[in-house]
Amino acid sequence: MKGGDSRKRKNGPFPRAEGAETPLSREEGDGQADAGANASATLPAVGAPAEAPRGISRRGLFGLAGAGVAGVGLGIAADRGVQALAAAGAPAAGSTVYPFYQEHQAGIVTPAQDRLHFAAFDLAPGATRADLISLLQDWTTAAAALTAGHDIGDFGAVGGSYDAPPEDTGEAFGLPPAGLTITVGFGPTLFTTSAGVDRFGIASARPDALAELPHFPGDQLDDARSGGDLCIQACADDPQVAVHAIRNLSRIAFGRAAIRWSQLGFGRTSSTSTSQATPRNLFGFKDGTANVKAEQPAVVDEQVWVGAGDGPAWLAGGSYLVARRIRMTIETWDRTALREQETVFGRTKGDGAPLSGGTEFTEPDFAATGKDGAPLIDRASHMRLAHPAQNNGVQLLRRGYNFVDGNDDLGRLEAGLFFISYQRRPSQFTTVQLALARHDAMNEYVRHVGSALFAVPPGAARGSYLGAALFA
């Protein structure tokens, strides 16, 4: 025994059996239940379940096709949140819904939401190709429901049998969709394990570029925070909604895949749309100024989306995701003079203007020099080294988040930047990171402790699932 009484099951280990409710013979197949009319599937005498607000309630509204081995009943996709939202009239705060079934996965050029929960998964030992496919199908169905603001499962958080654990964990019950996006990626080890095993018969479909990133000078990578067979990036404007997504998706995966590592991000460090104000990272600098933005479709096509001729066809329209957990030694940084801080980035701390002059969005002039002939934008500054002009025109779509995971044993904040970038080729990241790792003045204040690379397949078509073309 452990934990005294607190761990006893609610009714003691043997709750009485009388009065136990029974599972409803499942609503048939196609999820025809009406998103707005919660009461309709319920026997009237015992009352309707609590109404969630405005007809975009988080309730499970899915049929039961293919529930099979999944931990919870997952049905065929019925992406009705968007319709429900449209019917509900004027959007309220948090009601943003990004369509799930699209050409490209959402969560890349989508205006960067405020919060992140990112998780990397490893497939279970002994998992089969069928397990992997069913997992991706179940994730797709659940992701469509979650991003539309629904609970997962047939009966959701509170509508199911009184004698079964609820299908949906419930902490997002009644919350609006909050702009949730769910983005799924495939790591190199999904195709071939480090021991060279092709577990799922997809080794030959691995793009050459999907290989472990090289070791960069200064890397202090922790294996337990690196790599992974699969990843899910959940971004939302409400942290509870993002965490709910990862929690439920990992619950669905039990037995087929388990979390390897995960990371919460509490604030965005990037803008991916010109409609957004530039946020700040934990060094206090505006971050995302010169990022690739959704409003530059030509640049996005050139730099972010994998082209049809780039490699295996299944990845066309997808992208590569690099994740780096970068710890900041902020205590040291905070003792650094403002002059030094601005020199490190090559921008002003207040407005984020380049030190060569102008305002935030003025193009930097790397040739401009000061009175002693030294460049106004230091040669070792982060911006100069990362700029396309220094990197054969290479650009990245950055989508990182600030994190503070408590503190370390010395009482220092366990803080940093969870760097995420999307690019058409991993070599874009490698080029920039190599330049930074060698020369960046910022290195004195950061340490890369986690690293992962994933191929992000294109969006799923309605009725299909993420990554389907890989298994065709």
Added chain:
Amino acid sequence: MGEAENIGPGLSRTLVVDLSAGSYFTACKPGMTGTGIGQAPFTVTPSSAADAATNAPGEADLVARIDTANTNYASYVKDQIGQLVTGTAAFAAAYTAGDDNTARGLYAATRAHWERVETVAESFGDLDPKLDLREADLEEGQDWTGWHAIEKDLWPADAEAGFAAYPAAERARLAGLLVADTATLNEKVQPLTFTLAQQTNGAIGLLDEVASGKVTGEEEVWSHTDLWDFQANVDGARVLYAGVRDVLVQKDAALAATLDTRFAALQTLLDTQRVGDGFVLYTDLSTGTVKGLADQVNALAEPLGRLTAALVL
């Protein structure tokens, strides 16, 4: 047909019932008497041929199977507690006599009988703390008795500085209480019978025990024999599951297939940690091995959580 009870004023509860085609009505019976108020008629039509078919084969047959499962489980509990009584006597004798080696050798194997039926054993609220309390669970000033108090004395290696071995009188007292309380437990389990829900929830509860105490190494903090308990909890859950499996196959064959596979996979993994009659000590397991075991426990516990709802109609 079905009911939901104990619904407080103003609350709502979803009633889920499995009905054959026909006309029905709902009614609310405040105080559980009378013909009910607010009657509302509704009609059920067959949802599919398959549904009609699964409900058909002999309800009587089902009832008989459930009956057998109940009887068998009651015997299993009595048998395990019987063996616990015998094993405890031998353990207590060795411990009192100062034969620590023999006592250490008997400790985990004897406790396995307790762990196999742990959800039943700990349902007696007064006996459980006397027999199975860990030091961390103690309240200020509480008398610490039972298995774990003796465990610390037998394996003092990780004890706090200044911990002194118990004097002979204390050993005799603890051993005597252990034997006496186990005898009381034995008396209490004799008349027990088990409903279907008690059995299915027992299986679920045993896996919860594994997930919260054994796979974390919190149960046997001095002897580190957590994997013995782990195995015993899984044994007990498997017995419970086996008792109702036939019925489950009729009601939800897919769930039965999943549970079969997951029970087998967990056992296979646990078998890799066997050494002789026992297991690797918890403290000798690598983090990776523990995570593998924890993942496999989640893999089984998640579908197992649906067992009661799938069976109790």
